[in-house]
Amino acid sequence: MSWAAHEFENYFIQKHIGTKASFIGVVLGTQLPDMFTKAFVYTADDPAAFHRGWPGVGFSHSLLFGVVFAVAILAITRSRGWALGVLIGHWAHVLTDVADTAGVMIFFPFxxxxITISMWKHAAVEGRYGDAAAYYSSLGGVWDLFWLLVTVIFAWRALTPSYxxxxxxxxxxxxxxxxHRTFRLPERGLLLLYQGLMFYGLGRMIAWFLYARFDAQAPFDPSWGGPEYVQGNDISDAGWVEVLVRTSIGGALFVGFMWLCWKVFVKRLWERGYDVPAAVRGTGIHAVLELPSSARRRAEKSPDGDVKQM
Incomplete structure (x- = not known):
C-alpha cells in the first residue's frame, strides 16, 4: 500500500485532465479502495490476504469496483465529470498498489x-505503526518521494491559484x-482546501519517516522487496507462467464484460449525462461561484448553453 503517493498523484492527474473531470471526484476515487476497509485490515488474522485477497475485501482494489461506483455516480448525478474523475482516481490507486508484495486482484472477479511487482513488503501484519515504520524504511518511502518530485516538477502549475x-x-x-455559499468560504479558503491535500500528504510523509527513523528505529532497507526484517506477505504462490495465464484470461473476460455493459446500458447513461456548460463555467471565479441556482438550471436546459440574464 502507498501512504502519501495517493495524495500527490491527484495533482498529477489533475494537470492532465484539465476541465474534463472533477478534481473532487478524482480525490474520492483515490480514497475509495481503502475508504471502508482500511480500519479493519490491522485487526484481521491475515491482514494482507484480507486487504487484497478473496475471500476478503480485495475486490475494492479491482478495476471493476471503480467502474461500478463510476456508473452509479453517472446514473444518480448524470455528471460525466464526476463519473470520469472517480474512475480515473480509483484506477490510479489500484495501479499504484501493484507495487507492494500483496499486489491487487486487478481483474476480479474474472x-x-x-498482480504485483513486489517493490516493498505489504507490512500490515506489523500493525499500523509497524506498517508505517516498514514502509518508510523501504522503497515505499522512496515511492512517495518520487511522486512528490513528479508533482512538484511536472504538475506544479496545478497547485497555483490561477490554475x-x-x-x-x-x-x-x-x-x-x-x-462557497454554504460555508461562506472566499476564494482563498477554497484554494486552501484544494491545496490542503498536497500538504497533508507531505506532512504525513515527513512525520512517518521521522517516526520510522527516530522512534521505531527501524533499519533502513531500500532494497527491492524490503525491508527484510518483515515477514513475507505474498498472497499467491503461483509461478509466473500461471500468473500470466490467469491474468490474460481475466483481462480478456473483463474487457468483454465492459464492452457488453457499454452496449447494454452504460452508453445510454453516458449519452443522457451532461458536461458542465461553458456558460456556467464562465471566465472568472465570481461568475462561477455566485451563479444563482435558477440560472444554472436554465443553463443545463438551454440547447446552446447560454445563460440568460436574471
Whole structure:
C-alpha cells in the first residue's frame, strides 16, 4: 500500500485532465479502495490476504469496483465529470498498489490472481505503526518521494491559484459553489482546501519517516522487496507462467464484460449525462461561484448553453 503517493498523484492527474473531470471526484476515487476497509485490515488474522485477497475485501482494489461506483455516480448525478474523475482516481490507486508484495486482484472477479511487482513488503501484519515504520524504511518511502518530485516538477502549475481559478473550479462549479455559499468560504479558503491535500500528504510523509527513523528505529532497507526484517506477505504462490495465464484470461473476460455493459446500458447513461456548460463555467471565479441556482438550471436546459440574464 502507498501512504502519501495517493495524495500527490491527484495533482498529477489533475494537470492532465484539465476541465474534463472533477478534481473532487478524482480525490474520492483515490480514497475509495481503502475508504471502508482500511480500519479493519490491522485487526484481521491475515491482514494482507484480507486487504487484497478473496475471500476478503480485495475486490475494492479491482478495476471493476471503480467502474461500478463510476456508473452509479453517472446514473444518480448524470455528471460525466464526476463519473470520469472517480474512475480515473480509483484506477490510479489500484495501479499504484501493484507495487507492494500483496499486489491487487486487478481483474476480479474474472481472476483472483493478484498482480504485483513486489517493490516493498505489504507490512500490515506489523500493525499500523509497524506498517508505517516498514514502509518508510523501504522503497515505499522512496515511492512517495518520487511522486512528490513528479508533482512538484511536472504538475506544479496545478497547485497555483490561477490554475485553481481557471481550471479546477470551472470543471466542477456546482460543488465549489456550494462550498462557497454554504460555508461562506472566499476564494482563498477554497484554494486552501484544494491545496490542503498536497500538504497533508507531505506532512504525513515527513512525520512517518521521522517516526520510522527516530522512534521505531527501524533499519533502513531500500532494497527491492524490503525491508527484510518483515515477514513475507505474498498472497499467491503461483509461478509466473500461471500468473500470466490467469491474468490474460481475466483481462480478456473483463474487457468483454465492459464492452457488453457499454452496449447494454452504460452508453445510454453516458449519452443522457451532461458536461458542465461553458456558460456556467464562465471566465472568472465570481461568475462561477455566485451563479444563482435558477440560472444554472436554465443553463443545463438551454440547447446552446447560454445563460440568460436574471
Amino acid at each position: 481472476s483472483t490472481e493478484p 485553481f481559478r481557471e481550471i479546477v473550479i470551472p470543471a466542477d462549479p456546482y460543488v465549489w459553489g456550494w462550498l
